[in-house]
Amino acid sequence: MGTVIAVARDEGHRFSKPLLPAIRLLAGLGVEGDAHCGETVKHRSRVAVDPTQPNLRQIHLIQAELFEELAANGFSLRPGDMGENVTTRGLDLLSLPAGTRLRLGPDALVSITGLRNPCVQIEAFQPGLLKAVLGRDAEGKLIRKAGIMGIVLAGGEVRPGDRIGVSLPALPHRALERV
Template identity: 25%
Template sequence: MGEFSHFDEEGRSRMVDVTDKKETKRIAIAQGKVKVSPKTLELIKDQEIEKGDVLEVARVAGIMGVKRTPDLIPMCHPLLIGGVDLKFNIIEPTATIEILATTKITGKTGVEMEALTAVSVAGLTIYDMCKAVDKGIEIGEIKLLKKTGGKSGIYLDQELIGEAIAFCSSPEKGTAKEEIAEATFKEDYGLEGDAHAGDWHRQVSLLAIEDIDFMREQGLDLELGAFGENVITKGLKLPELPVGRRLKLGKEIILEVTQIGKECHDRCNIYHQVGDCIMPRRGIFAKVIKGGTVKPGTKLEVLIND
């Protein structure tokens, strides 16, 4: 049996012995997602659920869940938790509530199970608070996003790591953009030389190559930039990011998501040229928090505050 097995040499259950391990600062961030009906989401946002403030009750429940983790998971060590923080992000296009739980400790073992328990209990509490109006609520996608500390060091979920495979620009709005060899992003302005740059919230548009390829599979002959996107990404689920989430592009550029999709009141030139436009459904928009210059193939990371 391994040193950190929950069974001894004779196959008997045991709690792993961490007596001789060094204490380090450890942080774990877990995520859970609760999908509700659009009507239920509005009731939650407006605090019109009869049982009370759904998210505040769920926040307290998640914190209590952290403290009860060793009572629920047989081999978990009782820990002196240093800090717990639960945040809720509303993703309106999919009527989803994202739960983020951050647990911290200076100790000899990690707090991943505590973070995962927090989002699980918070999700169940949302269901309990809302089941009278919506019994079809789904709780899922519970996973560890990030951990630091301990011998194993930093863990980062692969869904947080993507790539910017191309950059596109155009001097006019509502038109297809063309690829550029190098992109310069200016703080609180956007992509230098692009018509959408300026003092507003949709300075930069992003679209995933996976969505572009889906349209190509429908028989459309598409060049990158055909939907008016500035940044073509690979490996990230862009429409699932909440407003306010930050992205790190390369070593220094920081983008902040400001809008998921958009409403098109008129058919733009892109729609008439291509026959459809997926930016309103699958694209996202951001503003530039910190600028810099990058080339295609640059790492794109979803930042999770810890």
């Protein structure tokens, strides 16, 4: 189990999101009042390609442990800075398989769809940050550390301090890929 340490949303397409005391998740849509809320894609580059694509990026989660790792490399980040809706602690989000379900608080349920693909806006936010959130494993495969994306299966309110329950999908597990 992990814990929600911060929640954020923004109705505009800005890089960082302001923190709030609570957010409301809407089944099949995402975070109420957020620019990325909707059944179809809302990310501007994806809308330009095909606005009818399903929105697999309704909610963005990052583990706070990433901020600590980045701080050791000279970066200063706080919850919401990288545009995430939910900042977590105590749960290795990047190691979870696709289709994992996360129970956020008493009611909300999210299904993980994949990894956030960091874009050039990260570099504009803090020079060098794009490289810092990308790495390579022993085989040279790209590692994306900028969080995970999901879709909302059941709505509800999410607040800092809420517990996060984890339900893994049936085997065989499928590694997260960028969405």
